Amino acid sequence: MNNGSDPLIRLNSVTKVFLTDEVETHALSGIHLDIRPGEYVSIAGPSGCGKTTLLSILGLLDTPSDGSYSLKGYEVANLSFADRARIRNREIGFIFQSFNLIGDLTVFENVELPLTYRGMGASERKSFVTEALERVGMAHRAKHLPSQLSGGQQQRVAVARALAGRPAILLADEPTGNLDSRNGEAVMQLLKELHGGGATICMVTHDERFAQHADRTVHLFDGRVVEDRIAA
């Protein structure tokens, strides 16, 4: 059980080893990481340092080879696929680099998608979706298709989709990677506003400028935490 001072997420000695053609790749080695409610953490590092692997484990898309991972006080490292999917749906909101909106669905339907996996009723879903779209300023494009939106608008919709289920934490993987600088700044500003509203955010980025938007930056190198610094 999690009280106010306990971390939302606690990784303890998390290791991830990939085995391919008898070659072992240590993507992560002995990672210790706590994320408290309301924190805005960025994970930075060069290409291949293990940022995305760490985010995958945090997002319950992958399981650690060793170590423990507790979310809201519950050990979640080695849950079944179905349990991880359920927790992912309720507690974690994903924001991807390439937006990953589904082209055949409207903006409304894309934001609604995670809620349909909860068995939520239609009217309740509508209420959650409308609220999320209004938070990101995209309610007026609810009936459009992703192909009718700009990159920045698509990423806003992706943020709304991540928010709609009122998750415990937002995980963003290079959210500005496919955007120009103006749109990138706009998305970063949105994340800052959400954080200001109480959201817990963990963002992976290789761009130091955007890393500094966060309260705290964790630097990775060769799968290890080399620095964990609170922003000035």
Add this chain to the structure above:
Amino acid sequence: MVRIYGEAKDRDLKELPFSVPKFWHYRDGQTAFSSIAADRGNGFILTEIGEPIQLFGRDVTANYFDLLGIHPILGRTFLPEEEAKGDVVMVTESFWRNRLNSDPNVLGRSITLNGVPNTIIGVLPNLPISWFGRHTEIFANKLFEPADIAKDRVMRGVSFMRVIARLKPGETIQQAQATMPALEKGYREERPENPDNSWASVLVSIAEDVTGNLRPAFMTLLAAVSAVLLIACSNVANLLLVRFTGRRREIALRMALGGQRSSIVRLFVIESTLVSVIAGVAGLCLALWTVSIVPHMAGQNVPLESGVSLHLPVLVFTLALSLITGLLMGLYPAWQSSRTDLVEGLKEGGGGSTGSHRQHRLRRGLVAAQVGLSVALVASAAMLISSFVRLSRQESGFRSERIWAGGIALPPSRYPDAASQARFVQRLTEELQNEPGVEVASVTGAVPLSGDISRSPYARADGNPTPLTQRPLGLTRSISPNYFRTLSIPLIAGRDFSERDGVDQPLVVILSKATVKKLFPNEDPLGRRILFGTDNGTGAPAEVIGVVGDVRSADLAKANDVEFYRPWAQRSTPFLNVLVRSTTKPEATTGIVRLSLKNIDDGLPIIQPNTLEAIVSESLGERRLTMALLGVFAGIALLLAVVGIYGAVAYTVEQRTGEIGVRMALGAQTVDVLRLVVRQGMNPVILGLIIGLTGTFAVGRLLAAQLYQISPHDPFLLGAAATVLAVAALLACLFPARRATRIDPIQALRSE
């Protein structure tokens, strides 16, 4: 060329043969034809060349082969004066080669047929079985003096001839038909008492005559083949669309390097056409191997030549069809794919995309089309199978187990009259009855369901009998005593025939139950009289002495309207069938009958010994063939549709890996992914089922003629067919759907 039939619509009489006087009248008085000829089937016993052999042949008019345009390979055809006299015959090439060892001196050689020496004047090429039958080897010219029919009966209009004619150049069938009423009127005036003078004359083209009965079945099969071809085509089109869509990057690259759109289209069309032609050649090789099976399956009921093979026109047609298929099926996908956005196409990673919305709709439409056609085929096959099962279980009214049947032809030279024929039958049945293993034996003019039918004009003798020219024709069977016992046909009233119902005794008749219902409703028929035939201008009266159960002796699918049984001695023919119920195997029974025959007359062969069970089964041969072929086509269609659905869904899953990964990342469970893939796969299937079932409803009439006690709109069968398709489609969707659930979301998101 046309066939001329008699017809009396008011009495539901169709396809009636001609009598000799009628033929003469038409031959002498017609103006529409350049020539007119006639023939009839006949049997000949060949002796003095080894064991006596029963041969099948035809009696023809002198101009018969000239009219047909058939020229002998040796010798000549008949001369007109030989119709009146001259014992001459023509033989077929197979007879000459197999029975006469290709005798170089065949012309002028004498062979003894029915005890009479005949001179061979010509050798004909082997002739098509669709017109001449399977075993015809001899052609004689005694058409107007049949040995089995008394001359006075011949002139009174007994009808037995098949008449054909060749239209004059420029004359149409309709024009020729218009000249018939005048000939009919002239014949009525010339022969006022002949019963056939009230029949109208109907002209049918020879092609229609030969294929008419088979038309519904062949049209059904043609529709089935076309449907399978369309399914295959839509399968190919779908696959090509998917394949070409997946090559967007290649297309974009080619065009970026200066390739014209037409060159892209040409490249893809050539690819698809090449594959199609290769498939066509492979299909032809398969056809070469399997086409020889079809005549065996057709059996005796469909007149397919045993040497059926793929002729040049068939080969050319098939290759042309595969070429056109490849061309057409490749053209649209190639055209669509060549419209790719160059910039977007070059940006893509290796996987390509699922294509535009229009292509999605087209692919779904193609899947729906395949399913629609397949459900129509499967439903049709189910109906034909159900119909066949019902028909094969239909009670015939007689038993066929352990009954042997064989024909015997009595040569007129030794059995010139009814008395001698009756004595033979009596001796034969007595001999057989004394043989161990024989339970009962009898004789009949025609075996039930063998296709042999004999009909006589009939009328109640009391009151005002219907005039001879207006009488209906009723199925009439000549039988010996114990016939009903042999076939276990119940005797409902009165008695069976006995030896006392002989040649010079009062004429008697036994009626079927349906006949009693028709002729003597609410009356006791025993003792009543019925007029048969044309004797004395009114027919000969026969007393009703018995009533038996109804049998389906003409067509298993149809109850006989009326059926009369006459004692063999009082209505005999030189050709008879022996029926033996025995405890021995058929081969042994053949030996028993042969031995009994030898004791009576050494020179009589048995014709086509068989079991009654086999004869009954062969009567369903055409339906069996149609059912089997349609079943095969339906199976192929189902397989193609399932493969098509599987391919479409599998490809969609592969292309939507990223989307599925995103959904999993958002919390989709295994069942959510399954549901997504299956729903997307089954949507066009459901549309196809609706269209297909609607279409089956619409074309039900085509099938109705071939169904027995099954409606072409049978909801159970339609529902079953739809269910089979739906289940098969569901399975086809489930396999790729299961694969989709095993997608690693991390890998999927990386590729996305």
